[in-house]
Each structure stands twice: as structure tokens, then as C-alpha cells.
Amino acid sequence: MNLDDQLLKFEVPEIIYGLGALSKIGHCAKRLGGEKLLLVTDPGIIASGWIDETLKYLRQEDLNFFIYDNVVTNPRDFQVEMGAKLYLQKGCDVIVAVGGGSPIDTAKGIAILVSNYGSLSEYEGCNKITQPIPPIVCVPTTAGTGADVTQFAVITNTRKRMKMTILSRAITPDISVVDPYLLKTKPADLIAATGMDALTHAFEAYVSSLSWSMTDPHAIHAVELIARHLTSAVRSKDISDLEGMSVACLEAGIAFSNAILGAVHALAHPLGGFYDTHHGVANAVLLPAVVKRNINHSVEKYARLARAMGCDTTGMTPDQAARSVLIMIDLMIDQLGLPKKLSDLGVSREDIPAMAELARADICMLTNPCTYEISEIIDIYQEVW
Ligand SMILES: [Fe+2]
Structure with missing residues (x-):
């Protein structure tokens, strides 16, 4: 039997948990080396007011940021590509995702493209990512996907009408900031x-x-x-x-x-x-x-x-x-x-x-x-x- 077949692993990001944890988001991004952040979210989260709150904490740390909110449920490959272009154009250094699984998976996809290049379909499957990716901080606003702590990203391949599962330890986020109060605005x-x-x-x-x-x-x-x-x-x-x-x-x-x-x-x-x-x-x-x-x-x-x-x-x-x-x-x-x-x-x-x-x-x-x-x-x- 191959040694690798007998080995097990356990990986988990740093987790900051509790009511009011959102206030730590700027500090988290900064200690990962962030100066110019790409903030990935969706229009529903913006409407709920959580992005205004997030921006307040980013400004307190004198961080620059660019918002990317072209994200829908079951995020699409072309939306990830557009986010990656914005990240590169603006010279960002850290990705902050605020939302449910869709913004978080989009953030992971962007992180892959801006550092490993090519198209997302090249990374479908297990451990295909070879180059280091930018730091990712997540703020989940739903209690379901767990995308903020996992090595999974699921993105829709629009040409093939199928979901691509990307599984790689490289895309486990660096920090997850979990504030249960954010669930209050969910239907x-x-x-x-x-x-x-x-x-x-x-x-x-x-x-x-x-x-x-x-x-x-x-x-x-x-x-x-x-x-x-x-x-x-x-x-x-x-x-x-x-x-x-x-x-x-x-x-x-x-x-x-x-x-x-x-x-x-x-x-x-x-x-x-x-x-x-x-x-x-x-x-x-x-x-x-x-x-x-x-x-x-x-x-x-x-x-x-x-x-x-x-x-x-x-x-x-x-x-x-x-x-x-x-x-x-x-x-x-x-x-x-x-x-x-x-x-x-x-x-x-x-x-x-x-x-x-x-x-x-x-x-x-x-x-x-x-x-x-x-x-x-x-x-x-x-x-x-
Ligand atoms: Fe799931």
C-alpha cells in the first residue's frame, strides 16, 4: 500500500467567533498584509446594510478597498473572471468575502485566477493549484455552506451547464470571521x-x-x-x-x-x-x-x-x-x-x-x-x- 493512502489530514482556518466579531474584519485583513482589498459580496448583502458596517471597520484600519458584487446564487465562471480582472487592475493584495457560499466561492475562484492564471476549468478536481494564492478573509452571512472553512469551491461552468468542484488545500481561507448576528437579516x-x-x-x-x-x-x-x-x-x-x-x-x-x-x-x-x-x-x-x-x-x-x-x-x-x-x-x-x-x-x-x-x-x-x-x-x- 502507498504511504499516502494511509495518511490522514486535518486542516482548519483561524476562526474568530462571536456576536460583534465583524468589527475585527479590518484588523484581520491588515495582519495578513492587506493594504488594497478586493471586497467580494452580492447585491442582497449590500442591501442588508452589512457592507456599510464592514466598510466602517475597514476605514478604521485605513485600508483601501474595491467592491465586486457581480455575484449570484450558483456563481458563474465568467463572474469569477471579471472579479479577477478587477483584482489585477486595481493591484489588490487581500480578498475579503462577505456573504453566503456564492461570494465566498467566487472569492476563492478569483484568488486562483490571479495567481495561477488560465481558466477555472483547469483547476477542477483535486489539488491542481500549484502557485500560492492571495490571502482570503471570509465573513459568512448564512449558516450552511461552510465555505469559509473548507478547501472546496463550486463554480458553474456556463458553457457546459455544470458545476465544477475545485478541491484544494490551497483555497482554505486564512481567517473566518463568524458573527452570528449577521444571520438576523436572512429570510x-x-x-x-x-x-x-x-x-x-x-x-x-x-x-x-x-x-x-x-x-x-x-x-x-x-x-x-x-x-x-x-x-x-x-x-x-x-x-x-x-x-x-x-x-x-x-x-x-x-x-x-x-x-x-x-x-x-x-x-x-x-x-x-x-x-x-x-x-x-x-x-x-x-x-x-x-x-x-x-x-x-x-x-x-x-x-x-x-x-x-x-x-x-x-x-x-x-x-x-x-x-x-x-x-x-x-x-x-x-x-x-x-x-x-x-x-x-x-x-x-x-x-x-x-x-x-x-x-x-x-x-x-x-x-x-x-x-x-x-x-x-x-x-x-x-x-x-
Ligand atoms: Fe453543500
Whole structure:
């Protein structure tokens, strides 16, 4: 066996956490050597007022900045290229991303292009980045993607209508500034969808073939926090629930950045590429069908996940305990009022074979606890259509 096959790794950025943490953003950028920042965000974050607040803290540190806000959900390759041009034209030195997964993934894409050049598709896959990239500071405004702590960036290849997954330790951000108060301005349906993304991260990391003793505790604790806080965060936006979701998102992100993901994400990515489906909603629709098929390959772990979701498995057989996780997931999706069918999301049945081909080739499929034939992937899409 190759030595590299036996080695495990655990990587995490510096994390500054707590109510009011946003006030540290200027200081963070400055100590990474920043003088001229590219601030990547989106119009919704600007409208919420968080960018005005951010600029106040950047000015306090006498930092220059240029704002790039041409970012949408499921960020596009050409938007990353435009951001990279602005970074180079203005002679920036540090990238600050304020927003959900889309601005953060855009920031990572910009960092790759301004230092490694070429096109983003050259970096799709595992560890293709060879040159050092500029420092990145992230301020997540959603509790879901975990992009602020991961080595993943997912960018839409507009020519091929597919999502490219770039996986490289080089793009793990340097600092994540996590201020749960920023979730206050998020609409309830977005908190629900991004929360299901975080739950899926924790589930997939926990049963991943690369999971280990450094990733498992974070995955399980994330599931416990989500079970405790997500539905009430959606209902009331109480700050204690938003804090719970912020930590859950961080821990799920740390777990999956190091253990990678599984079939739910592999099948969700084509939905984003074909239909621009919200990533968290796509995961919520697919999670039960994938878990149902994965269970036999990891019975004890799914039983542990059921308990983490609050199920009392006393007296159950291992198989019953594992299967009870399906009831817990279904209950949560009901409570959140999220869709359960792809047909509710405007997905056309005719696209299923093409999406299945992309899902089978997705990098996330490699760490699923079992492998799927193309016919089984088609069956999953059909089952939830
Ligand atoms: Fe995700």
C-alpha cells in the first residue's frame, strides 16, 4: 500500500467567533498584509446594510478597498473572471468575502485566477493549484455552506451547464470571521435551506470513507446542534438559535472539508448546473433517498446519527436504529416546509440521464460509503422526481 493512502489530514482556518466579531474584519485583513482589498459580496448583502458596517471597520484600519458584487446564487465562471480582472487592475493584495457560499466561492475562484492564471476549468478536481494564492478573509452571512472553512469551491461552468468542484488545500481561507448576528437579516426560507445543507455536510462527512477521529466529533456535534436549533431559528430567529446554527455550520464545514462528502452532493450539483436550484433545497430533496440506500453500508454510523438527531433508539436492533434516521430527516423537512420532490423544483424528467452521468463523475461520489451504478443514480432521481 502507498504511504499516502494511509495518511490522514486535518486542516482548519483561524476562526474568530462571536456576536460583534465583524468589527475585527479590518484588523484581520491588515495582519495578513492587506493594504488594497478586493471586497467580494452580492447585491442582497449590500442591501442588508452589512457592507456599510464592514466598510466602517475597514476605514478604521485605513485600508483601501474595491467592491465586486457581480455575484449570484450558483456563481458563474465568467463572474469569477471579471472579479479577477478587477483584482489585477486595481493591484489588490487581500480578498475579503462577505456573504453566503456564492461570494465566498467566487472569492476563492478569483484568488486562483490571479495567481495561477488560465481558466477555472483547469483547476477542477483535486489539488491542481500549484502557485500560492492571495490571502482570503471570509465573513459568512448564512449558516450552511461552510465555505469559509473548507478547501472546496463550486463554480458553474456556463458553457457546459455544470458545476465544477475545485478541491484544494490551497483555497482554505486564512481567517473566518463568524458573527452570528449577521444571520438576523436572512429570510426564514434561506435559513431553512442552508441549514439542510449544513445537515447534509455533517451526515456525508460522518459516513465518508475518509472520516476519522478528528472529523467525527465535529460532524456529530453539528447534527446535534442542527436538531436543537434549526427549526426554531427558522421560526423566531432567536439569537441563541442563530448562534447554535453558526457553530453547527462551522463544525459541519470543518468535518466535510477534511472527510469530503458523498452521493447527496454528487447528485445535487447537476441540479444547480441545469436548473440553478438552490443547493440546500437540492440536498434536502435528495438526502432521504441516498441515506436509504447507504444505510446497509454503515449501519452503526446511521444509528449514531439518528441519536444525534434526538431519536431514542433504546431497545431497537442496530438496523431499526439506523433506519429511524429516515424518520428524523423526514420530520425535519416537514417542520421546515421544504419541498420533497424534484418536480416541485421545475426539474424535467428528460434531463435525468444526463444529470446522472455528471453525478457519477462528481468528485464527491468517491467518498460515499458505497458506489452507485448509473442505473441506481437514475433510480434515485426518479424516486424523488
Ligand atoms: Fe453543500
